[in-house]
Amino acid sequence: MTRRPLVAGNWKMNGSLASLAEVAAMGGAYDVALKARVELIVCPPATLVAMAVEVATRLGIGLGGQDCHVDASGAHTGDISAEMLKDAGASYVIVGHSERRADHGETDAIVQAKAAAALRAGLTPIVCVGETRAEREAGDALAVVGAQIDGSLPADAPDTIVVAYEPVWAIGTGLTPTPADVAQMHAFARERIEQRLGGGKSVNVRILYGGSVKPANAQELMSIANVDGALVGGASLTAKDFVAIADAYRLIGALSA
Numbered sequence: 001m002t003r004r005p006l007v008a009g010n011w012k013m014n015g016s017l018a019s020l021a022e023v024a025a026m027g028g029a030y031d032v033a034l035k036a037r038v039e040l041i042v043c044p045p046a047t048l049v050a051m052a053v054e055v056a057t058r059l060g061i062g063l064g065g066q067d068c069h070v071d072a073s074g075a076h077t078g079d080i081s082a083e084m085l086k087d088a089g090a091s092y093v094i095v096g097h098s099e100r101r102a103d104h105g106e107t108d109a110i111v112q113a114k115a116a117a118a119l120r121a122g123l124t125p126i127v128c129v130g131e132t133r134a135e136r137e138a139g140d141a142l143a144v145v146g147a148q149i150d151g152s153l154p155a156d157a158p159d160t161i162v163v164a165y166e167p168v169w170a171i172g173t174g175l176t177p178t179p180a181d182v183a184q185m186h187a188f189a190r191e192r193i194e195q196r197l198g199g200g201k202s203v204n205v206r207i208l209y210g211g212s213v214k215p216a217n218a219q220e221l222m223s224i225a226n227v228d229g230a231l232v233g234g235a236s237l238t239a240k241d242f243v244a245i246a247d248a249y250r251l252i253g254a255l256s257a
């Protein structure tokens with residue numbers, strides 16, 4: 001089992017050219033020892049991906065997009081393809097974030113097609129899943145996430161794909177599930193990913209936790225079995241908080257299966 005933790009920052013619709021200074025500021029604390037321990041990537045708005053490449057690459061920080069179209073090119077005004085993100089210097093792309101599922105009506109089938117598009121372009125998709133508050137309260141969290149995994153992962157995806165469990169009710173609210181609930185969901189997700197992909201691939205698939213990850217709770221959340229890193233929203237906008245989250249890995253031992 002060789003899963004390298006991944007801490008990914010999702011800037012959402014935030015950031016300007018001036019924000020590239022935050023990327024530059026991540027470099028100082030992301031030192032050789034931390035690089036050996038955890039992979040760090042930033043997913044800024046598409047307008048900034050190409051601009052961020054030089055500084056990010058120099059600091060050993062990866063770049064990702066936040067969405068991609070299913071097609072490589074064509075008459076889709078306002079959309080961006082996975083190939084364009086790759087061309088701009090990205091190596092990852094988030095697909096199926098709950099905000100896109102809600103704002104743009106993205107279904108599991110669309111998310112799966114986007115994940116396949118990412119793979120076609122040579123990007124690693126970060127496929128997001130997660131239940132709403134109502135679904136958790138109804139006792140349906142596992143069933144909902146299981147169905148999203150079935151529907152959103154291409155069946156032939158390689159074990160390099162990343163899955164992010166983001167309970168919708170934990171995003172931007174300061175609320176997080178209990179460690180026991182996170183452990184249960186991540187163990188369940190790994191089993192379900194195995195059923196979906198087969199061939200023992202799930203042991204290598206990184207499953208991130210997302211939703212109100214902050215420096216103060218990072219160590220507790222990242223220490224949970226089957227949590228292979230974090231997808232961070234608000235706290236990824238400032239270098240200090242974002243690197244402090246990755247820094248939790250200095251204190252965490254080898255990841256447990």
Ligand SMILES: O=C(CO)COP(=O)(O)O
Binds near residue numbers: 010097171213233
């Ligand atoms: O949606 C998220 C990351 O994709 C999580 O956002 P917050 O970290 O702001 O809760």
